[in-house]
Each structure stands twice: as C-alpha cells, then as structure tokens.
Amino acid sequence: MPVSATNWADEVDGEDQPQTFTDANGITTIIEYRTNDDGKKVKVTRRTQKKLIHDVVNKAVAARKKWPKFGKEKGNKPGPDPATTNVGDNIKLKLSSTGQVVQEVDEQHEAMKAQLQNKKILCRICKGDHFTTKCPYKDSLGMEDAAAPASAPAEDAAPAAEQQTGSKYIAPHMRAGASSDSKAGSGSGDREKRDEQPTLRVTNLSEDATEADVSELFKRFGHISRVFLARDRETGFCKGFAFVSFTMREDAQRAQEAIDGRGYDNLILRVEWAKSSA
Amino acid sequence: MRPILLQGHERSLTQIKYNREGDLLFSVSKDHVVNAWFSHNGERLGTYEGHIGAVWTVDVNSTSTLLVSGSADNTAKIWDVSNGKCLKSWEFNTAVRRVQFSEDDKMVLIVTEPRMGFPATLQIFNVENGLTEPISSEPLYNFLPEGPKITVAAWSALNRYIIAGRENGSVVLIDAESGSIYSTNKIHELTITDLQMSADRTYFITSSKDKSAKVVETESLEVLKTYSTDTPLNSAAIMPKVQEFVVVGGGQEAMDVTRTSSRQGKFECRFWHKILEEEVGRVRGHFGPINTIAIHPDGRSFASGGEDGYVRVHHFDDDFFTFKFQI
Numbered sequence: 001m002p003v004s005a006t007n008w009a010d011e012v013d014g015e016d017q018p019q020t021f022t023d024a025n026g027i028t029t030i031i032e033y034r035t036n037d038d039g040k041k042v043k044v045t046r047r048t049q050k051k052l053i054h055d056v057v058n059k060a061v062a063a064r065k066k067w068p069k070f071g072k073e074k075g076n077k078p079g080p081d082p083a084t085t086n087v088g089d090n091i092k093l094k095l096s097s098t099g100q101v102v103q104e105v106d107e108q109h110e111a112m113k114a115q116l117q118n119k120k121i122l123c124r125i126c127k128g129d130h131f132t133t134k135c136p137y138k139d140s141l142g143m144e145d146a147a148a149p150a151s152a153p154a155e156d157a158a159p160a161a162e163q164q165t166g167s168k169y170i171a172p173h174m175r176a177g178a179s180s181d182s183k184a185g186s187g188s189g190d191r192e193k194r195d196e197q198p199t200l201r202v203t204n205l206s207e208d209a210t211e212a213d214v215s216e217l218f219k220r221f222g223h224i225s226r227v228f229l230a231r232d233r234e235t236g237f238c239k240g241f242a243f244v245s246f247t248m249r250e251d252a253q254r255a256q257e258a259i260d261g262r263g264y265d266n267l268i269l270r271v272e273w274a275k276s277s278a
Numbered sequence: 279m280r281p282i283l284l285q286g287h288e289r290s291l292t293q294i295k296y297n298r299e300g301d302l303l304f305s306v307s308k309d310h311v312v313n314a315w316f317s318h319n320g321e322r323l324g325t326y327e328g329h330i331g332a333v334w335t336v337d338v339n340s341t342s343t344l345l346v347s348g349s350a351d352n353t354a355k356i357w358d359v360s361n362g363k364c365l366k367s368w369e370f371n372t373a374v375r376r377v378q379f380s381e382d383d384k385m386v387l388i389v390t391e392p393r394m395g396f397p398a399t400l401q402i403f404n405v406e407n408g409l410t411e412p413i414s415s416e417p418l419y420n421f422l423p424e425g426p427k428i429t430v431a432a433w434s435a436l437n438r439y440i441i442a443g444r445e446n447g448s449v450v451l452i453d454a455e456s457g458s459i460y461s462t463n464k465i466h467e468l469t470i471t472d473l474q475m476s477a478d479r480t481y482f483i484t485s486s487k488d489k490s491a492k493v494v495e496t497e498s499l500e501v502l503k504t505y506s507t508d509t510p511l512n513s514a515a516i517m518p519k520v521q522e523f524v525v526v527g528g529g530q531e532a533m534d535v536t537r538t539s540s541r542q543g544k545f546e547c548r549f550w551h552k553i554l555e556e557e558v559g560r561v562r563g564h565f566g567p568i569n570t571i572a573i574h575p576d577g578r579s580f581a582s583g584g585e586d587g588y589v590r591v592h593h594f595d596d597d598f599f600t601f602k603f604q605i
Contacts, residue, residue, distance in 0.1 A: 061301040064323075064342065065316070070362035071325030072311075078321070085320035088281040088563060088590065095549070095559040095597075097604040 026050070197225055197245040198252035199274040205229075206265035209238045217259065218244050222251025243274055281563060282320035284589035286313040291583030293335050293570045297342040300574040302359075303581055304345065305589050308332035312347050314359070317574060317581070320591055326357045328364045335376050339383040344408050346386050348374030354388050356408055366413040368403065371396040376430055379405075380437045381479070385418065387440060389431045397422050400431065400440065400452070421457030423450070429470055434496050435479040441496065443470030443484055449499055463499035465492050471528075472513040472570070483524055485514035491526045493552065503555055509544040513570045519577035520599055522552045527568030527582055547571060547582050551603055558603065563590050 018032040032044045069076050123135045202214065215227045225247050230239040246252035252273075260271040287307035294305045296317065303317045312326035312333060331351030338345050338359060345357040350373040356366040368388070376389040384406040392398040401417040423442070428450075430443040439460065440452040447466030450459050466486035475482045481502060485491045491514040493503040505514075511528035529545040545567055549559040566585030573580040579593040 058299050058301075060342065061299050064301060064360075067323065067360050069322070069324050070360075071327055073322050073324045080319050080321040084284060084286050084322050085315075086283045086285065088283045090280050091561055091563055091592070093279060093549070093559050093561050093592075093595065093598060095601045097556070097558070 197247065198249040199243050199245045200252055200256055200271050201241065201243055201274040202259070203241040203270045203272075204267050205238055205240050205242060205269065206267050207237045207240070209242070209265065211242075214242050214244060217264070218246075218255050221246070221255035221258065223247045279592050279595045282591040282593075284313070284315055284320055284322070284591065285587070286315070286322055286325070286589070287311065287587050289332075290566070290585040290587055291569050291589060292333060294572045294581055294583045294589055295336055295338060296572050296574055296581075297338045298340045298575060299342070300576055300579075302338070302342060303572070303589070303591065304336050304338055305583055306333035306336040306347060307583075307587065310349070310351075312336055312345070312357070314345075314362075315589075315591075317579065317591060318593075324362045326355075326362045326364070328355060328367070329353065331373070334374060337378045337386075339379045339405075340381075341383065344379070344383070344405060346377045346379065346405075348377040348388060350374075354386075356386075356405060356413060358409065365408060366405075366415075368415065370399070370401075372398075375428070378432055380433050381435065382437065385437065387431060387433060388417075389428050389442070392427055398428055400428065400442070400457070402454070419455070419457060421452065423452065423457070423459065425450075425462075430473040430484075432473050432475050432482065433479070434475075439496070441473065441475075441482060443473045445469045447486055447488065449473075449484065449494060451496075451499055461499055463494075463501075465494060465499075465501050466490065468510075471511060474515050476516050477518040477575075483514045483516050485511035485526055485528065487511070489528075491524065491550075493524070503552065505550045505555060505557075507544075507548060507557075510567075512568055513582075515571045515573045515580070516552065517573050517577050517580075518575055520594075521577065521601065523549050523558065524552045525549055525571050525573060525580060527571045529564075529567030529585075531567070545584065547580070554603065554605070556603075558601075561592060564588065 018030060020028060020030050022028045027047055027049045030046045030048070033041055034044060036042050073081070123130050123132050205214070209229065211227045211229045214229055215224055218224055218227075223246065224244060226245040227242065229242040231237065232239055244255070246255065256271045256273065259269055262269050284305065286305065287309050289308035291305060291307045294303060296303055301317055302323065303315045305313045305315065310329045310331060310333060312329070314323040314326070315321065316323060326345065326347065329347065329349040329351055331349045333347050333349045335348040336345065342359050344365070345359050346354060347357065348354040352370045352373055354368045354370070354374045354377055355364050357364055370390045372391045372393040374388055375391050376387070378387045379385070380387065384404065386403045386405050388401045388403065390399045390401070400421040400423055402419040403414065403417050405413055425444065426448070427445040428442045429445055432441050433454070434441055437454050440454050442450050442452060444450065446464065447468055447470060448462050448464040449470065450462045452459055465484065467488035469487050470484050471487060472485045473482055479496060481493055481495050483491055483493050487510040489507050489510055491505045491507075491511055492501050493516075494501055505524065505526060507526065507528075509528050509530060511526050513528065514524060514526040517523040517525065525547050527547045545562070545564040547561040547568060548557055549561070550557050564582065564584035564586055568582050568584050570583040571580065579591060581589055581591045583589045
C-alpha cells in the first residue's frame with residue numbers, strides 16, 4: 001500500500017501559529033496550539049470581548065488616586081504591593097432571617113480530619129484503606145494472619161515466618177547454613193525432607209481442635225505423612241492453625257480445594273499451600 | 279466575597295477609619311505607624327511616620343486633607359493626608375486615647391488618660407485652616423471631667439455636645455463649650471470599648487466588654503436597641519446605607535487567646551439587624567480578637583482590624599444588597 005507524502009495526522013502542524021480573528025460582534029477569537037505536560041498537543045481557543053465601561057467618580061476621589069505614594073511606599077509603582085496586600089480565602093456571608101446563624105462544625109471531627117490528612121490509613125489485615133478494627137474481613141482472616149507470625153518462631157514447624165523476618169533475632173543454630181552440631185544437623189535434614197512434601201496450611205481452626213480432628217478431616221483425600229497443630233504453650237489449646245503434609249501432591253490439591261471455605265466447628269476454614277521455608 | 283488582607287502593621291490594630299467618600303482607609307496599630315490605604319483594591323497610599331509609641335486612635339477630616347492621630351507616646355499629631363508630613367505635634371502629660379474632628383473640621387477633640395497623678399483631660403484644639411496656617415499649641419478648651427476614666431468620645435451634631443463613654447460602662451453628655459456634664463446614663467456593666475455615631479449623629483452605637491452593644495439616642499442618652507452576644511465586644515459600627523444592620527466584633531480577651539482554638543475564640547464580625555435586634559450573619563477570618571470595625575460610607579464594604587495585626591477589607595457580594603429580612 002503506498003504511503004502518501006502527507007499524513008492526515010500531520011496536517012495540523014502547519015497551524016501551529018496562533019490565529020486571531022474578530023467577528024462582527026466584536027468578539028475576538030484566539031486559537032493557539034501548545035504542548036501539555038503529557039507531551040500531547042492541545043488546541044486552546046479563547047474568546048474575548050472588550051467593553052469600555054464609563055464610571056463616574058467623585059472628583060476628589062479621582063484626584064486622590066493620582067497622589068504620589070509617600071512614607072514607606074515612597075517611589076513604589078502604582079497598584080497593590082503583594083508584600084502588604086493580599087486576597088484572602090473566599091468567605092460566604094450567609095444572611096438569615098431566623099436569628100440562627102451559629103454554624104458550629106464538629107470540632108473534634110475537624111481536628112481528627114486535619115490530623116489524618118497526610119496519613120494513609122492502611123488495614124493491617126486486608127491492606128484496604130480503613131482502620132484494622134473496622135476491617136470487614138477481621139473475623140474470617142484477620143485473627144489467624146495476625147496470630148501466625150507471632151506464634152511461628154516458637155515452633156520450628158512454622159516455616160513460613162522464620163525466613164521472612166529479616167530484622168527478627170534468630171538463634172545461631174537456627175540460622176540458614178549453620179549446622180555445626182549433630183542435633184541441629186539432623187533437625188535441618190528432617191526439615192528439608194519435610195519441605196519437599198506437599199503441605200497445606202489450615203487456618204481458622206477452633207480452639208478445641210486436636211491433631212486427631214485435623215487428620216480425621218484430611219485423611220479421606222489421601223495419605224497424610226504429618227499433622228502439626230499449633231498449640232498454646234501455657235493452655236495447650238489450639239492456636240487456630242495447623243500444617244498438614246500429604247505424600248501425594250494431587251491429594252493435597254484436592255484437599256485444599258475441598259476444605260477451603262468449609263465450615264468446621266462454626267468457623268470457616270481457610271486452607272492454602274504452606275509457604276516453603278527454603 | 280474574597281476579603282483583601284492588609285498587612286501593613288506588625289502589631290495589633292487599634293483603630294481603622296474610612297474617609298468621607300470611603301476611598302481611603304486609615305489604620306493605626308501598636309507598632310507606631312499610621313497607614314493609608316485605597317479601600318477598593320487594598321493598595322497602600324503611604325505611611326505617616328513620627329510616633330514613638332503605640333498609636334491608639336486616628337481620625338480624618340471631611341475633606342480628607344488633615345489627619346489626626348493620638349498615641350501612647352503622649353502626643354497627638356496632625357498630618358497632611360496627601361504627603362505624610364507632620365504639621366503639628368501636641369505634647370500631653372499622658373497617653374492620648376481618643377481623637378476626633380468636629381463636624382465642621384474646625385476643631386479636634388482629644389482625650390488623654392489619667393495616669394501618674396495626672397487627671398484625665400478632654401481638650402479641644404483649633405485646627406481651622408490647618409493645612410496652610412500654623413496650628414496653635416494651646417487648646418481652646420481644657421476640661422477635667424470628674425468620675426471614672428473616659429475611654430471613648432465623639433462629637434454630637436453641630437458640635438453642641440461631646441459624648442463620652444466611661445470605664446464603668448456609663449455614657450455622659452458633656453457641653454462642648456463649658457465642659458459641664460448634662461446627663462449620665464449607665465448603659466453597660468463593664469468598660470465601653472467603642473462609640474460610633476450614626477450618619478446624622480442623632481444616635482450612636484456603643485460596644486462593651488459586657489458582651490453587648492447598644493444603640494443610644496444622643497440627646498436623651500436613652501437606650502433604643504440592645505444586641506447581646508456571647509463574647510466581649512471591642513467594636514461596633516452602624517451601616518449607613520443599603521441594609522439596616524449594625525456590625526459588632528470582638529472575641530475573647532487577647533491574653534486568653536493562646537489557650538483556646540480560633541473557633542472558640544469567637545473572632546467573628548457579627549451582623550445584627552439594627553431595628554429587629556436579630557443576628558443575621560457572621561464573617562469569620564481573623565485569628566485574634568477583632569479590635570476595630572469600620573463600614574464604608576456607601577455601605578458596600580466594611581473593614582475589620584484585629585489583634586492579629588491584619589486589616590480585612592470585605593466587599594459585599596451581590597446577594598447582600600438584595601437580602602430582605604423575613605419576619
């Protein structure tokens with residue numbers, strides 16, 4: 001297909017010079033082309049009409065306008081000086097006949113608004129722009145997510161949180177690559193083996209759930225190699241989450257799909273793939 | 279409406295005044311300077327320099343040729359309005375609290391404070407042809423009014439009386455020739471902070487620290503109207519045209535301001551219906567108490583000066599002129 005020498009899109013280039021024309025009514029139209037901040041060319045059309053207004057002023061007032069400035073203003077050019085004269089914010093004088101003119105604005109609310117003007121509100125649970133306490137997902141996913149990292153360092157079976165924490169203190173024998181003594185060595189070997197297994201993280205378990213309950217729930221999908229239920233150290237109650245390792249990835253996949261979102265002990269379970277500790 | 283902010287002063291305003299045509303606005307403050315402004319755009323015409331103390335009061339004559347100012351440096355000065363030259367300086371024993379030109383521009387009324395054993399004086403000077411001839415240093419009259427301190431004073435029609443407001447809240451009618459007190463009426467509970475005459479001088483408005491402003495008949499000193507607010511008032515003015523309003527302003531005492539927010543301070547100009555004694559509107563903006571209010575002689579704009587050092591000139595919007603009070 002032959003390309004024409006002048007593209008239709010380029011034709012306006014010739015009109016870059018501002019155009020001015022005046023019509024019969026005395027309205028002057030000025031058309032300009034300029035490039036905006038985005039690099040796009042924009043057409044600006046302005047229509048102006050000049051009108052000569054005659055104003056009758058007092059002779060004395062007119063004479064005073066011609067007085068030369070004196071004192072601190074001596075020698076300054078006519079017109080308001082921005083150093084001494086400014087225009088303030090627009091103020092509405094609302095006249096009312098009722099005698100009720102008190103426009104009280106909730107002061108506390110205003111103060112709070114001013115305080116938070118520059119702060120971004122971020123929910124710790126769902127990262128939405130509302131307070132954590134007002135989060136609609138607080139009950140379904142909030143508590144567990146918040147609880148998980150807190151309890152993770154206590155149990156070495158919670159692999160997810162351990163490696164993420166860059167600033168948190170980790171004991172030397174638990175650090176990655178530190179395997180000086182035999183016990184730690186065997187432990188890390190154990191962990192490696194475990195990491196290879198397909199593992200599900202089950203959250204939002206009720207407080208009185210046990211390992212037996214969890215394995216009862218999941219064993220129908222396939223062979224379970226290990227169940228770990230996080231328990232509170234003092235009370236021995238379930239902390240609300242557990243890890244279930246399957247031998248077969250397919251089984252784990254089916255279990256995840258089936259149980260996720262299911263009700264259990266009046267709570268809706270959440271099942272997801274456990275993050276690898278590696 | 280968008281107010282024009284005049285920042286010609288470094289300290290709190292004490293008085294502002296329009297000239298007769300309203301094209302010029304004079305402001306004085308505690309920073310020793312007198313400023314002259316064009317009221318329509320806020321341009322500063324010039325400054326009158328020479329005082330070495332806080333300037334308490336200012337007035338301009340009806341032809342806008344002479345300006346008188348009274349200061350805490352124990353002087354009152356006459357200035358040439360057009361070029362800022364000081365034409366006369368009177369020395370007193372104490373600070374000058376109030377000055378005013380008489381209705382015919384021939385005389386100036388000066389009120390001095392009682393202090394350090396000196397009694398309060400009410401002096402009248404002749405300033406006729408003051409622009410061309412030297413002004414006498416001797417007063418025409420020097421009255422020593424008895425009783426509580428006089429805070430404000432004004433001439434009545436035809437220079438017959440001098441109306442004065444006292445620290446104890448009473449107003450007195452003083453004969454302008456003999457200095458004798460005709461009548462007294464205690465209309466306020468606390469000190470009178472401002473007294474402004476109506477256009478025809480048959481009545482005047484007073485503002486007081488007792489949170490009220492009152493319209494008083496000149497001859498009888500009878501209270502005609504009362505406007506009660508919730509804050510001490512520093513100034514009150516009568517709108518001469520357009521609307522039957524009075525404007526009052528004040529706010530919490532300056533010494534208490536830092537302890538509260540500006541909203542609680544009630545630093546607003548309040549518009550009251552002059553006859554029906556109903557509040558009709560408020561104009562906020564100052565972040566300190568309002569010390570002085572002046573209304574343009576044609577009623578199209580008004581100005582307020584505050585403890586915050588600003589003068590705010592407000593030109594009314596169109597709806598102000600069409601407003602009708604519904605009863």
